[in-house]
Amino acid sequence: MHIPDGLLSPAIWAGAYAVSAAAIGIAARQAQRSAQESHLPLLGVMGAFVFAAQMVNFPLGFGTSGHLVGSVLLAVTLGPPAAMVVMTAVLLVQALVFQDGGLLALGANVFNMAVAGLLAGYLPWALWGRSRLRWIALAAGGFLSVAVSGALAMAELALSGVRIAPVLAWAAAGLFAINGAIEGLLTVAIVRALAVLQTRTAEASATARRVTAALGIAALSLATGAVAMASQSPDALDSLVERTGIAGRVRAWVATPLAEYRLAWAPDSWWGQALAGLAGLALIYPLAVALARAFRKRRSA
Amino acid sequence: MHHLVVDEWTRRPGWLQRLDPRAKLIVLLAFLVCVGTFRKLTVAAVLALGGLVAAGVILGKLPARGVAARALLVAPFAGPLAVASALSGQTGQAISLLMRALLSAAAVVVIVGATPMPRLLRGMEWLGAPRFFVLIVQFLYRYLFLLSEQAQHMRLAALSRGIGSRHAGIRRVLWRAAGGAIGVLFVRSHARAAAIHRAMLARGFRGSLVPLEELRMRLADWVFLLAGITLSAAIRLGVRSGS
Numbered sequence: 001m002h003i004p005d006g007l008l009s010p011a012i013w014a015g016a017y018a019v020s021a022a023a024i025g026i027a028a029r030q031a032q033r034s035a036q037e038s039h040l041p042l043l044g045v046m047g048a049f050v051f052a053a054q055m056v057n058f059p060l061g062f063g064t065s066g067h068l069v070g071s072v073l074l075a076v077t078l079g080p081p082a083a084m085v086v087m088t089a090v091l092l093v094q095a096l097v098f099q100d101g102g103l104l105a106l107g108a109n110v111f112n113m114a115v116a117g118l119l120a121g122y123l124p125w126a127l128w129g130r131s132r133l134r135w136i137a138l139a140a141g142g143f144l145s146v147a148v149s150g151a152l153a154m155a156e157l158a159l160s161g162v163r164i165a166p167v168l169a170w171a172a173a174g175l176f177a178i179n180g181a182i183e184g185l186l187t188v189a190i191v192r193a194l195a196v197l198q199t200r201t202a203e204a205s206a207t208a209r210r211v212t213a214a215l216g217i218a219a220l221s222l223a224t225g226a227v228a229m230a231s232q233s234p235d236a237l238d239s240l241v242e243r244t245g246i247a248g249r250v251r252a253w254v255a256t257p258l259a260e261y262r263l264a265w266a267p268d269s270w271w272g273q274a275l276a277g278l279a280g281l282a283l284i285y286p287l288a289v290a291l292a293r294a295f296r297k298r299r300s301a
Numbered sequence: 302m303h304h305l306v307v308d309e310w311t312r313r314p315g316w317l318q319r320l321d322p323r324a325k326l327i328v329l330l331a332f333l334v335c336v337g338t339f340r341k342l343t344v345a346a347v348l349a350l351g352g353l354v355a356a357g358v359i360l361g362k363l364p365a366r367g368v369a370a371r372a373l374l375v376a377p378f379a380g381p382l383a384v385a386s387a388l389s390g391q392t393g394q395a396i397s398l399l400m401r402a403l404l405s406a407a408a409v410v411v412i413v414g415a416t417p418m419p420r421l422l423r424g425m426e427w428l429g430a431p432r433f434f435v436l437i438v439q440f441l442y443r444y445l446f447l448l449s450e451q452a453q454h455m456r457l458a459a460l461s462r463g464i465g466s467r468h469a470g471i472r473r474v475l476w477r478a479a480g481g482a483i484g485v486l487f488v489r490s491h492a493r494a495a496a497i498h499r500a501m502l503a504r505g506f507r508g509s510l511v512p513l514e515e516l517r518m519r520l521a522d523w524v525f526l527l528a529g530i531t532l533s534a535a536i537r538l539g540v541r542s543g544s
Contacts, residue, residue, distance in 0.1 A: 002378065003378070004375040004378055004379055004402045004405065004406060005333055005336070005337060005401070005402065005405030005406065005409070006333075006336055006337050006379075006398070006400075006401030006402040006403075006404065006405040007379065007382070007398065007401065007402060008337070010334070010337065010338065013337075024434070025431065028431065028433055028434060032433070039494075039498050040433070040436050040437060040440060040498075041440050041494045041497040041498045041501065042491070042494040042495070042498065043437045043440070044436070044437045044438070044439065044440020044441045044443070044444065044494075045440060045441075045444050045448070045490050045491075045493055045494035045497065046490060046491070046494065047437065047438075047440070047441035047445075048440075048441050048442075048443075048444040048445045048447070048448045048449075048490070049448055049486060049487060049490035051441075051445050051448065051449060052445075052448035052449045052451060052452040052486055052490075053452070053483045053486060053487070055449055055452045055453065055456070056452055056455070056456065056479055056482055056483050056486070068483065073487075077487070085434065085437060086437070088434070089434065089437045089438045089441050090441065092438055093438060093441055093442060093445070095409070096409065096413050096418075096421070097305060097307060097413060097418075097442075098374070099371050099372065099374040099375060099406050099409065099410065100374070102333075102375075102402075102405055102406070102409070103329070103330075103333060103405075103409055104330075104333050104334070104337060104405070157382070161340075162382055162386070162398065163385065163386045163389055163391065163394070164382070164385065165385040165386075165388065165389055167385070168381060168382070168385040171381075185476075186480070189476060189477065189479070189480030189483075190480050190483045190484055190487070192480065193477075193480045193481040193483065193484030193485075194484045194487060194488070196481070196484070197484050197485065197488050
């Protein structure tokens, strides 16, 4: 599910970077606001915990075993904003040191797993976490987190022009379903153990629950929409661009393989791609710097 | 306590290791963008890009096999996509896809293998990553090995009590035991973080770590920066037939 470099088109990875940078920036601010629970070492050490927890294998029968991904576990225990920041740190280290996901694709991976997947996975808990259905909600959340990140990853690849044969798409869907079910069961097993150990889960205010629930629903519909769009036709993004009326110039930016074939003689297409990448960077860079500034100001205040 | 091999690589006396992390990160980004914008790689392009990666391996005195092995970690993801693409009759696309993923991963391995993590993160901070986030990653990397080792010890303890036997009847028990193990790990990590935080406050921590040396761009860094960007761009421009 960690997308490597070299597969996503510049428009997709740059766009994902911009969205993820903004989302994580906001999450970091929220996390810092609830000061006590989110001091720096805690978030870092909990990231290390996610790595360590992934080393504990769960027996699944048939001689196989699975391990935890952990985004819903963190969201339930630390609260969604802190969990988003921790998962982003985990993804960065995985990309740098373990070659699990690419560096340019990091924005997309963060969006899939630490933003959309996490929020969708938290949705059932936000809605039913205090009722009798809490364990079912938690299991469903684990399932949703994996399913949503998987679906978004496949959609991004398809929109980038990577051909995904129907067989492969079904195989991937099956894999995500199995992994999602495992994640759900693991999360329940661990949170139950935590209850025995008398660790409190993060208590969110009613407003916070409402906001995260809304975001979760948004993430869920986005994943559904992305899959629908990607499966419709390989030209989906093209036709979308055309329909919204910004065809012409933008069309060259969003390079699909078909466009490449039609314009085989023209270097425009890759110039367009490079331009899209640079535009993305130009968009991200000031955003990141502004965020960094904001944090610095907060701390000195 | 165990470390990653990559950590050992970063201490080798190579030219690449001594360079400024900012120069290395910018060249890495230029290379990745260059590789990513090829739709169809030609043989010449693959050779030229591979040559750049190989140059990095030599300049960093890195083990070629080790770098290749780590780059191959992307194969489980990119492989099936490439196979599917090849089966639908687009062999060229399939090979391009695989080569793009492999070359990109190899480039990341070379730069990460030649730069200690704290320096790499400082480079990222200079490039605009929020300090709050960079600090979290610092802590993550610092305690990663400690907590992993703790997890290994717990696993060993469980195995020595006969947990490893694959008897169908005890699977439910195993499941609970594994859940409990992670729960304990969670509580311990949480307590450790609190202790670390108190110790840091006691030593005068005020929200940021003080670097021991300033980053400085020297002549070698500028040479590497310009050469890296120029070569990446030249390869992208030169091999036009494949675009």
